Amino acid sequence: MSRVKKIAVLPGDGIGPEIVDEAVKVLRQVEEVFGYSFEFEFAMAGGGAIDRVGTPLPQSTLDLCKNSDAVLLGAVGGPQWDENPPDLRPEKALLGLRKGLGLYSNLRPVTLFEGMEKSSTLRPEVIAGVDLVVVRELTGGIYFGEKTRVKTEEGEVATDLLIYHEHEIERIVRLAFQIARGRSKRLTSVDKANVLESSRLWRSVVQRVAKEFPDVELEHMLVDNCAMQMVRRPAEFDVIVTENMFGDILSDEAAILTGSIGMLPSASLGEGSLGLYEPVHGSAPDIAGQGVANPSATILSAAMMLRHTFGYEEAAQSIENAVRTVLRRGHRTPDIALSGQMAVSTEEFGDRVAEELVHFEPTPSIPLEVMF
Numbered sequence: 001m002s003r004v005k006k007i008a009v010l011p012g013d014g015i016g017p018e019i020v021d022e023a024v025k026v027l028r029q030v031e032e033v034f035g036y037s038f039e040f041e042f043a044m045a046g047g048g049a050i051d052r053v054g055t056p057l058p059q060s061t062l063d064l065c066k067n068s069d070a071v072l073l074g075a076v077g078g079p080q081w082d083e084n085p086p087d088l089r090p091e092k093a094l095l096g097l098r099k100g101l102g103l104y105s106n107l108r109p110v111t112l113f114e115g116m117e118k119s120s121t122l123r124p125e126v127i128a129g130v131d132l133v134v135v136r137e138l139t140g141g142i143y144f145g146e147k148t149r150v151k152t153e154e155g156e157v158a159t160d161l162l163i164y165h166e167h168e169i170e171r172i173v174r175l176a177f178q179i180a181r182g183r184s185k186r187l188t189s190v191d192k193a194n195v196l197e198s199s200r201l202w203r204s205v206v207q208r209v210a211k212e213f214p215d216v217e218l219e220h221m222l223v224d225n226c227a228m229q230m231v232r233r234p235a236e237f238d239v240i241v242t243e244n245m246f247g248d249i250l251s252d253e254a255a256i257l258t259g260s261i262g263m264l265p266s267a268s269l270g271e272g273s274l275g276l277y278e279p280v281h282g283s284a285p286d287i288a289g290q291g292v293a294n295p296s297a298t299i300l301s302a303a304m305m306l307r308h309t310f311g312y313e314e315a316a317q318s319i320e321n322a323v324r325t326v327l328r329r330g331h332r333t334p335d336i337a338l339s340g341q342m343a344v345s346t347e348e349f350g351d352r353v354a355e356e357l358v359h360f361e362p363t364p365s366i367p368l369e370v371m372f
């Protein structure tokens with residue numbers, strides 16, 4: 001019997017608590033079905049933490065995460081904190097967690113589940129066969145460079161430093177090559193090397209690391225072209241590796257290939273086994289508290305946790321298969337429901353996925369599998 005795994009749970013703001021509840025429900029069902037044991041410890045992060053204790057990422061939360069096997073996060077942020085000074089922004093919690101836990105690689109699988117073509121606003125024939133992974137650098141680049149804001153005679157001036165060290169590029173690029181090797185052996189490196197020096201460094205590091213992976217077909221693509229190709233011929237992408245901000249933007253765009261931003265999970269990993277698992281979307285203040293948020297992204301993030309941190313591959317697949325089955329049966333939240341179809345609530349969707357786990361039978365197809 002494996003030892004109890006400790007999971008730090010940070011529901012956060014907006015729809016965060018609603019979607020995290022469903023992922024925890026599914027993980028509890030995994031305990032029942034597979035005999036694993038999880039210990040969930042809840043903690044504050046984001047806007048709620050600012051309101052209660054005056055900081056987005058309390059030291060106690062960071063310590064809990066460091067002392068856990070994995071972290072499950074909902075989302076942070078909301079309009080009530082939008083005017084806060086930089087250090088009192090909910091998003092600081094996320095950036096602090098990623099940096100504080102050394103989680104430099106962010107895997108964002110983009111999978112089109114069967115029957116979901118019609119849920120996207122894109123034409124079904126354009127998105128047919130979409131199955132790609134965005135590998136996003138997560139602790140460097142413009143998000144973490146020095147920021148300044150000064151008043152001058154001509155008005156205010158603000159700067160954000162975009163800085164990359166060679167070693168930061170090298171480790172994420174090597175991981176992306178390894179992932180590509182385990183999939184279809186195609187890697188697209190996305191940069192803006194026609195303008196940015198940091199991108200020229202990025203490209204030269206990619207070219208150097210590529211020599212270790214002669215079996216992987218590499219292409220370089222400028223980010224503006226990539227944004228266009230992503231909706232023109234998305235099924236031709238397999239693994240995309242890119243820097244922090246480009247990865248943020250491209251992954252939201254890629255979400256629409258799957259039907260909704262509510263479908264995209266993520267894993268943030270570093271050198272050790274500790275990982276942070278969260279949906280790609282935000283706190284969706286416009287639908288918070290209504291019970292209509294799509295919990296798939298968070299449930300699928302829990303599956304990624306089982307795979308990447310705990311090595312529970314069969315249980316991870318069982319969650320993915322359960323989501324697939326529930327969607328195929330037409331149980332869908334409003335963001336992905338077809339017109340004329342009765343949508344289910346966040347809670348009902350989670351219930352259905354949890355019920356489906358009981359009926360799991362392993363299949364050889366693993367669309368979300370990322371090998372490294």
Ligand SMILES: NC(=O)c1ccc[n+]([C@@H]2O[C@H](COP(=O)([O-])OP(=O)(O)OC[C@H]3O[C@@H](n4cnc5c(N)ncnc54)[C@H](O)[C@@H]3O)[C@@H](O)[C@H]2O)c1
Pocket residue numbers: 015019074075076077078079091094261262278279280281282283284285286287292293294295297335
């Ligand atoms: N990881 C995070 O915590 C995270 C990520 C992105 C944005 N944010 C924060 O969230 C807040 C809102 O940001 P935003 O509106 O730009 O992005 P968002 O992702 O929260 O919402 C964008 C749109 O997608 C919809 N949406 C998002 N998740 C959904 C789901 N699970 N089911 C159905 N619909 C869903 C929302 O209703 C909204 O219309 C901001 O404060 C932002 O900084 C947090």
Ligand SMILES: CC(C)[C@H](C(=O)O)[C@@H](O)C(=O)O
Pocket residue numbers: 091094095248280282
């Ligand atoms: C909220 C924000 C800091 C965050 C990011 O840009 O990394 C979010 O958009 C994401 O994609 O996880």
Ligand SMILES: [Mg+2]
Pocket residue numbers: 248249252280
């Ligand atoms: Mg984002």
